[in-house]
Amino acid sequence: MSQQSVTMADVAKAAGVSRTTVSFVLNGRMESSIPESTRERINQAARDLGYRPNAAARTLASKRSSWFGLVTEIATSPFATDVIKGAQQAAWEDGNFLLVAPSDAEPGMDHRAVEKLLEQQVGGLIIATTWHREITVPANARAVPCVLVNCFDADGEFPSVVPDEIGGGYVAAEILANAGHTNIGHITVATGIPAQIGRQTGMKQALREHGIEQDDSKIVPGDGTADSGYHGTQTLLSQPDPPSAIFCGNDRIAMGAYDAIKELGLRVGEDISIVGFDDQEILAPHMRPKLTTIALPFEEMGLAGVSLLNQMVEGSPIENRQITIGCPPRIRSSVALHGQR
Amino acid sequence: MSQQSVTMADVAKAAGVSRTTVSFVLNGRMESSIPESTRERINQAARDLGYRPNAAARTLASKRSSWFGLVTEIATSPFATDVIKGAQQAAWEDGNFLLVAPSDAEPGMDHRAVEKLLEQQVGGLIIATTWHREITVPANARAVPCVLVNCFDADGEFPSVVPDEIGGGYVAAEILANAGHTNIGHITVATGIPAQIGRQTGMKQALREHGIEQDDSKIVPGDGTADSGYHGTQTLLSQPDPPSAIFCGNDRIAMGAYDAIKELGLRVGEDISIVGFDDQEILAPHMRPKLTTIALPFEEMGLAGVSLLNQMVEGSPIENRQITIGCPPRIRSSVALHGQR
DNA sequence: ACGATTTGCTAACACGATTCAGTAACGCGC
DNA sequence: GCGCGTTACTGAATCGTGTTAGCAAATCGT
Structure with a gap:
């Protein structure tokens, strides 16, 4: 119906030049010497007619798509x-x-x-x-x-x-170490995937550099759900010497951790520190207290x-x-x- | 480099027919009488050569894009x-x-x-x-x-x-009314937008049909953040006759409501009932208890x-x-x- | 056995650009 | 006034496909 597509030929006719010239001007080919006056005339005509280039034709002719x-x-x-x-x-x-x-x-x-x-x-x-x-x-x-x-x-x-991932795990652990924590727990995001392996490696490295040694019992496997964070936290906090900080493999795990901590009558960000991973925008900044976490870029x-x-x-x-x-x-x-x- | 694009012409040559015939067969034009034997030959050739139609050319020629x-x-x-x-x-x-x-x-x-x-x-x-x-x-x-x-x-x-939105607000309120709640609070998602107006209208209608009248003091304005849910809930629960259920304008508000309720030593889903809105997949199913909410489709x-x-x-x-x-x-x-x- | 119809295909133009090769007009040095 | 270089363009081929019109051969009806 309203498919009155204006082509280069129309613009050419309106400007009183050839299609070739129009093509050169509209594509800004400067190597061809075309005076400013003509350029202006063509551009004006294109604007007046409401010319819109046809990408399909261009792709076909130039053999390069956009x-x-x-x-x-x-x-x-x-x-x-x-x-x-x-x-x-x-x-x-x-x-x-x-x-x-x-x-x-x-x-x-x-x-x-x-x-x-x-x-x-x-x-x-x-x-x-x-x-x-x-x-x-x-x-x-x-x-x-x-x-x-x-x-x-x-x-x-x-x-x-x-x-x-390694750098991320490193930073997470460093944040906790720098805050003075020496007894740090970790709930993994899953088992055997690059995220888990990398983050855990980075954490270990940071702790080693801060002279902190982490017992294997402080690392509990999670599966990425809030539930696993909840139970993992219960496990960690019921140990004889519970950690004062937990690095959670992702933000949802942190969410579960918050719940477990609050249920025990403790306060997140005061009694127990938490660091997450992912920085999910609809989650992390809205938790209470707001979650410190590592962003996936x-x-x-x-x-x-x-x-x-x-x-x-x-x-x-x-x-x-x-x-x-x-x-x-x-x-x-x-x-x-x-x-x- | 490996731009050895195979065209219809190539397929035609390989099959020993004209390009037109190839076009008909490959586009499944049945109105043209072409025997099964030829069709098969052409299809085979196309497959052998790894023919891939050029969408740009097709768009250009047919004036219809996909x-x-x-x-x-x-x-x-x-x-x-x-x-x-x-x-x-x-x-x-x-x-x-x-x-x-x-x-x-x-x-x-x-x-x-x-x-x-x-x-x-x-x-x-x-x-x-x-x-x-x-x-x-x-x-x-x-x-x-x-x-x-x-x-x-x-x-x-x-x-x-x-x-x-109206239907959603209606269902939310109905869920609470059907569960026996008669004193129901509402924290709006914002002010003056279709979501707020619709959901509130639906809620009012459902409550009216259930013979419940809702005091204006039970409706507190929110702004869509968890913070507004937190404070809104505190406001509602500190009233002389606090509601036993709150319809939160969205899931993040519900998240804040959970925190406020827990801080008061109450239990969500037992002492206070909550319904959210949006059904954010990384939020609602992971809250504790899991959030009953209305999905945005x-x-x-x-x-x-x-x-x-x-x-x-x-x-x-x-x-x-x-x-x-x-x-x-x-x-x-x-x-x-x-x-x- | 002869015209009419069907079957099985093809020639040729169109689509709207890009781009290479070329050319007419003009200025300029000598 | 001849050769040469620049300026300002244009013609025509090309890209890969869709599509209409039509043609030769085979088949059919009578």
Whole structure:
């Protein structure tokens, strides 16, 4: 109906020049010598007619598209948002678009998603996961430059961007150590995944450097739920020498820990200090007291992924194929000074 | 480099037919009489060569694209995810794509976003917001069919999909009334927005039908934060005849309410019953006790939006321009029977 | 056995850009 | 007034597909 699309030819006619000239002017090709007067005339005509370039035609003719594909598990995640946001932002600034495809549910879905994206002529691919882990990349993803975000492949064939779990664990423990705590508990986020291994490694290192030794009984396995935090905390606090501080593997665990502590008649951030992990925005700043935690830099990871992809598409050499993004602490009110004075 | 794109012409040559025939077969045009044997030969050739259709060329030639544009505030929202997810799913099932553009930050951004999407030849637009409200639609959105999700325009020019706030408020109050509560408090989610007005209206209606009259002092204004829930609850419970149940305008308010109740030495779900609103997945099911709340149907709204858009694009008449999606209760453990026996 | 219909395909134009190769007009030095 | 370089453009091919119109051969009806 109102599909009265104005084409370059229309603009050309209106300005009294050829399509070629219009193309040069509108794309800002300066190497062709076209006087300011003509440029202005063409731009004016384009504006008057309400000219809107046809991206499909452009893609076809130039063999270069203005978008990247992002494959992610939309389903289970408040995190996906942040990755998308960061990637979106970076792409948008270069005039690029993000085509988001879901990789949920059945296996093989990701292969189909990549296939669909390739059909759309994406210039590059980002594959992102909601929790940090190893994945096997669908074979067809090799057709274009591809970057992994929050995940990695076994042989390191693909460049990847992951959070610095070790650094995060280190900072968490350091915060507690610096506050004077020497008896520190830890409830793990899960067992055997990069998040748990990294965070625990970082914690151990920080404690060692502060001359604190941590008994194995102070580390209790959790499963990422508030329930596991609740029970883990009960376990820790019922020991003969209960810790004065607990590093919780994630914010939900911290949430459960709060409940257990309060039920025992103790006060979080006074009697017992807590540090979480993830910095979930609808959780951590709203807990009482507000949770001190370590942020997972999803937005920055999405951003870094797109930057990396841009470099690859432009053919620049990649100096660093394994980018880790720092996990910055968010100091709030759940850690108390503990001390010997 | 590996851009060895296989075209229809290649498939045609391999199968020993013309390009036209390949196009017919691959698009499943049955009105042209082509024997099964030829079809099979062509399909085989396409598979062997790894043929992948070029969406840009297809869009250009057919003047119909396989994607919709979704404009949303990516930034501030765990909700955006769900809308995207629902829309994604619906679009995907019809072989369509969702092009997601951010409308954040500066005003005018949404206009630019729509412009960009139109350049990509989107066949329709969805404009979604993170909280239910009135918006002014960018003028250029009228170029293609356009549906509003979780928002609406002043004159109802555009079809919209919004949550049934009144129904949600009704159900929330009904849950409490049915449990035997007659003295019910309410902490509003904000002041003067559709969510507050609708939920409060629904609550009043339910209470009236149950023969319960609610004093104005039982309604305290909140601002959507946990803090306002905390203080609101203190206000309510320090009254001469404190309520036995509180309907919280959202889940974060409920979170604050929990803290206030526990601090007073009372037990949530036993001494005081709580109903929330939103059903934030990383919050409500993890609270202790698990929060009974009313869900905001973001995913369904995204889905409904795309369905509506599909109808419009196909030119079907729209029977219902103002779709409201129900807000279903999620019964958990924060409501206790209160009673006269 | 002959015209009419069906079957099985193909030629050719269109879509809206990009881009390479080329050219007409003009100024300028000598 | 001839050659040369610059300025200001334009023509035509190309990208990969959709789509209409039509053609040759096979089949059918009588």
